[in-house]
Amino acid sequence: xxxxxxxxxxxxxGLLEKGAEGLETTALATASTLSLPFTQMAYAAQSRGNxxxxxxxxxxxxxxSINPAIRGGVDELRRQRDSxxxxxx
Numbered sequence: 001x002x003x004x005x006x007x008x009x010x011x012x013x014g015l016l017e018k019g020a021e022g023l024e025t026t027a028l029a030t031a032s033t034l035s036l037p038f039t040q041m042a043y044a045a046q047s048r049g050n051x052x053x054x055x056x057x058x059x060x061x062x063x064x065s066i067n068p069a070i071r072g073g074v075d076e077l078r079r080q081r082d083s084x085x086x087x088x089x
Contacts, residue, residue, distance in 0.1 A: 006037045012064065019063045028066065035064035042073070051081040 012034060020031040042057035058074045 002037055002041060006041065016060055016063050020066055032065040032067065035061040035070065038064070039070065046077065051077055051084070055081065
């Protein structure tokens with residue numbers, strides 16, 4: 001249900017394409033709040049061992065939030081995925 005709402009119903013006013021950088025303070029706070037479902041879904045996907053889906057969710061969260069920890073999480077999940085398949089960064 002959450003996936004359907006987050007990916008199919010809400011439109012995010014183009015923020016998933018443009019990113020949240022440059023928004024004024026109130027809009028940035030709202031966009032950051034919208035990143036929370038994607039972050040939660042990323043953790044759930046990771047706990048199920050689905051790194052690809054976790055990465056996709058965190059990439060969307062990173063577009064909606066300027067939190068550097070989210071971007072760091074994307075990088076870490078990519079490293080985990082790449083090491084699992086024998087690729088080097």
